[in-house]
Structures are given as C-alpha cells and as structure tokens.
Amino acid sequence: MIDPRTLREDPDAVRASQRTRGEDEGAVDKLLALDARRRSAISTADTLRAEQKQLGKQIGKASGDEREALLARGKELAAQVKAAEADQAQAEEEFTELHRRLPNLVHPDVPPGGEDDFAVLKHVGTPREFDFTPRDHLELLEGLGGVDMERGAKVSGSRFYFLTGVGAQLQLALLNMAAAQAAENGFTLMITPSLVRPEIMQGTGFLGAHSSEVYRLADDDLYLVGTSEVPLAGYHADEILDLSGGPKRYAGWSSCYRREAGSYGKDTRGIIRVHQFDKVEMFTFCRPEEAEAEHARLLDWEEQMLAKIDVPYRVIDTAGGDLGTSAARKFDSEAWVPTQQAYRELTSTSNCTTFQARRLGVRYRDENGKPQIAATLNGTLATTRWIVAIVENHQLEDGSVRVPEALRPYLGGREVLARVE
Missing domain, CATH: 3.30.930.10 (Bira Bifunctional Protein; Domain 2)
Structure with missing residues (x-):
C-alpha cells in the first residue's frame, strides 16, 4: 500500500502516478473522501468514549435523582458509542479495501504508456x-x-x-x-x-x-x-x-x-x-x-x-x-x-x-x-x-x-x- 500521508499531503503525485499507469485518477478522490470519513468516524468515536469514561466517574460519586439521570445518559452514550464504532469499522473497511487496490506510486522517470512504450x-x-x-x-x-x-x-x-x-x-x-x-x-x-x-x-x-x-x-x-x-x-x-x-x-x-x-x-x-x-x-x-x-x-x-x-x-x-x-x-x-x-x-x-x-x-x-x-x-x-x-x-x-x-x-x-x- 502507498503511505496514507502521501495521499493526504501530495494527492497530485498520486494522481500523476495513476495517469502514468493509465489507471483511474478518480480513485484518488474516492480514497481521500473515505479517509476523511474514516478519520472523522475515529474522532467521533474517541470523543464519545472519552465522555463515557468521564460519565462513569460521575456516576460513581452521584446518588439519588442525579445518579438516575446520569445512568440514563450513560445508556444513551453506550448506544451512541456502539453506533460510532460501527460507523468507524465500516469506514475503515471501505478505506482499506480501496487503499489495497491502489497500485504503488511510480518513479517520476518512468515513461507513461503501455507495453510498447518502454x-x-x-x-x-x-x-x-x-x-x-x-x-x-x-x-x-x-x-x-x-x-x-x-x-x-x-x-x-x-x-x-x-x-x-x-x-x-x-x-x-x-x-x-x-x-x-x-x-x-x-x-x-x-x-x-x-x-x-x-x-x-x-x-x-x-x-x-x-x-x-x-x-x-x-x-x-x-x-x-x-x-x-x-x-x-x-x-x-x-x-x-x-x-x-x-x-x-x-x-x-x-x-x-x-x-x-x-x-x-x-x-x-x-x-x-x-x-x-x-x-x-x-x-x-x-x-x-x-x-x-x-x-x-x-x-x-x-x-x-x-x-x-x-x-x-x-x-x-x-x-x-x-x-x-x-x-x-x-x-x-x-x-x-x-x-x-x-x-x-x-x-x-x-x-x-x-x-x-x-x-x-x-x-x-x-x-x-x-x-x-x-x-x-x-x-x-x-x-x-x-x-x-x-x-x-x-x-x-x-x-x-x-x-x-x-x-x-x-x-x-x-x-x-x-x-x-
């Protein structure tokens, strides 16, 4: 697989490589979009898990009506974390599948074209x-x-x-x-x-x-x-x-x-x-x-x-x-x-x-x-x-x-x- 940092930091180089190979440049934009979605899903899941962890500490100290309210919020958060993790897993899977299909970046001196263009x-x-x-x-x-x-x-x-x-x-x-x-x-x-x-x-x-x-x-x-x-x-x-x-x-x-x-x-x-x-x-x-x-x-x-x-x-x-x-x-x-x-x-x-x-x-x-x-x-x-x-x-x-x-x-x-x- 190519380095994901290269994809993010120099997508034009990846597009140029695809052109030299005669491959679809559009795959680069699809991969960038999937990467953005994947990273967003990771961030969302991490934020929700951090909130869930903090809430757990508060529940341990609370009592009475406050504790009941926090427990109710905990159930909501658990469902949100579960959904976020599922979204993250799906985004990771889709990104990895396309990332694995993308060929290596060609050396800049490689001639473009097909079998007869050496x-x-x-x-x-x-x-x-x-x-x-x-x-x-x-x-x-x-x-x-x-x-x-x-x-x-x-x-x-x-x-x-x-x-x-x-x-x-x-x-x-x-x-x-x-x-x-x-x-x-x-x-x-x-x-x-x-x-x-x-x-x-x-x-x-x-x-x-x-x-x-x-x-x-x-x-x-x-x-x-x-x-x-x-x-x-x-x-x-x-x-x-x-x-x-x-x-x-x-x-x-x-x-x-x-x-x-x-x-x-x-x-x-x-x-x-x-x-x-x-x-x-x-x-x-x-x-x-x-x-x-x-x-x-x-x-x-x-x-x-x-x-x-x-x-x-x-x-x-x-x-x-x-x-x-x-x-x-x-x-x-x-x-x-x-x-x-x-x-x-x-x-x-x-x-x-x-x-x-x-x-x-x-x-x-x-x-x-x-x-x-x-x-x-x-x-x-x-x-x-x-x-x-x-x-x-x-x-x-x-x-x-x-x-x-x-x-x-x-x-x-x-x-x-x-x-x-």
Whole structure:
C-alpha cells in the first residue's frame, strides 16, 4: 500500500502516478473522501468514549435523582458509542479495501504508456550474422534430445513440457551458476515453498489486478507462487529487521507457476511462455533511502549473468502501464532471439519501495530506535527461458550448440552440446 500521508499531503503525485499507469485518477478522490470519513468516524468515536469514561466517574460519586439521570445518559452514550464504532469499522473497511487496490506510486522517470512504450536504456552486444539458416530453440532442443513437448502436453496439458537429457542439465547448470553468483555476492540462498497463504499473496500485490495469473488450491485456500519473490517477501512478515549493517539479501530457487491467462495464441511454440518453469530470484529488504542504489546493484548483477551466457541484449525502462501493482520502477533485460528477430525478456528487476512491506508489516528501526517501513526489491538471476537465448545464439550449422565458456564448469566441462542422431 502507498503511505496514507502521501495521499493526504501530495494527492497530485498520486494522481500523476495513476495517469502514468493509465489507471483511474478518480480513485484518488474516492480514497481521500473515505479517509476523511474514516478519520472523522475515529474522532467521533474517541470523543464519545472519552465522555463515557468521564460519565462513569460521575456516576460513581452521584446518588439519588442525579445518579438516575446520569445512568440514563450513560445508556444513551453506550448506544451512541456502539453506533460510532460501527460507523468507524465500516469506514475503515471501505478505506482499506480501496487503499489495497491502489497500485504503488511510480518513479517520476518512468515513461507513461503501455507495453510498447518502454524506453531503451542501452544495448549490449551485436546480434550474430548467420551464414546458414538458424533453427529455432524448439527444433534445436528436440535435436539435442533436450525437451519433450508432446509428452508434456499428454501428461499435464498444453504449455507443459519435460526437459530431458541435456535440456535438464542445461537448466540445472544455469540455476547453479546463478546460485553461485548470488552466494559470492553475499546473498543467502533459499529453496522456497511453492504454496503460500492468501495474506502473503495479497501482501505482495499479486491478487487483485493480476489474480487471473495465479493458480489457487480452493480446498486448502493456498496459492501456487509465480515467483519466489512471494514467499521471500513474506519471510519476514510482521517482523522488525536489523538493517544497521545494510540490506538483507536472499536468493530464492523455486519452481514457478503461471496461468498465462489472456495469452493464448502468443508464444505457444516451445518454452518461451509456459505454465511452469524454474527460477533463481534475488530479493532485498533495505531502508527506503537505499532502494534506488540497490535497484541499480540488482540490475548490475543481472547483467553479470547475461555476460556469462554471452548473448546480445538490451535494457529497458518499463512504461507505467506495464508495471505490476507493486513496482514503482522496473528494468527488463531482453536477449536477442535470432529466429524471431526480436528481443525477449530474460530478466526483470523491480523497486517496490515500501509498498509490499507496508502490507506485510516488515519494519526496521531507524537511528532513534523507532520502527519504520522497509523497502523491498526483486530481480531475476536465471530462469528456464534463458535456454531459448542460449541455444539460438550459440547454435552451429549442424544443430549442435556451443556452450558459453562461463557455463562449461557447470556442464562437466563440455564445450559443445551435440545433436542426437
């Protein structure tokens, strides 16, 4: 949730954020009205309770007709307090419901617009010129004996798959390389739960506008996570952290599940857009004033991983209308996919400021010992989709694939993944 003080003291900033996202500005005025009603209800209830308390003292000292009159007034006050508390509860509920639906304030430098309105921050590397007709990732992986889409669909339905042989080894190599880099940079490695409670999923901002993407187990009232960001954000829920020594950094290894609602007909070939994949995700808790610098660090760590797989990529500043509910700013790193002649997202890093931590009750103590809301950030280090960029960019004419040098130690020293004849 955004800070209610920001809503009261700078509503124009909230309206501007809504415009950048392409969201309803009117929600800000509704929220302000609900906040005023809520605060008025609190004040009224507090005044009546104070009067009731004072009256109780007077009744204790009174006698005769005076006492009877005071008792009668006490009954009236009790009814008024009850009504005021009910009004306060209703006002609080309505305010909280709308407050939770309002997305995070976007960073002032975020470009306005939708999915196609991003700003390109830089290009790294040059797309390869092939002297043969390149194969796409599915043809390459099938030729390597690395994937089985047909049996994946038979067992689980469309957009599921088996990674087999070198495909499975390639994914494990990638994730192990990511985990090693994270550990070298002081991250605590975590293997996280795949199922979380509703309050954790809600707290991270993945219900509401994006709830159609989430798998829910209704009988258990649990949700399958689409990223380890969710359980990592909830790891310190309702805790006060010690951030005196700097940010707390975790790297979560998890399977991820996404319904991909509304994406039917897009990227249905291969493993670009699927319902289940594996990922290593960085997650940081820090002081709010440290969040922008930490965001730059997460992006740098992502780029170090991209350099290790030696693929051309670009970094984009995602437009406001394409931001998730929790993100104030998001940088995507997109690798070149030769057969599509397009850049496709491999990593994403988001600065969620205090939005998630406020909902989850994650705090730290400032220099005066006073609890304050922490900031949270996340960023991808490796995921199944990276296999697409690796095999397409490093393919050889015979359908085999050169292994990027940094990845070779994680694949038993192999330099080439040979085609299965």
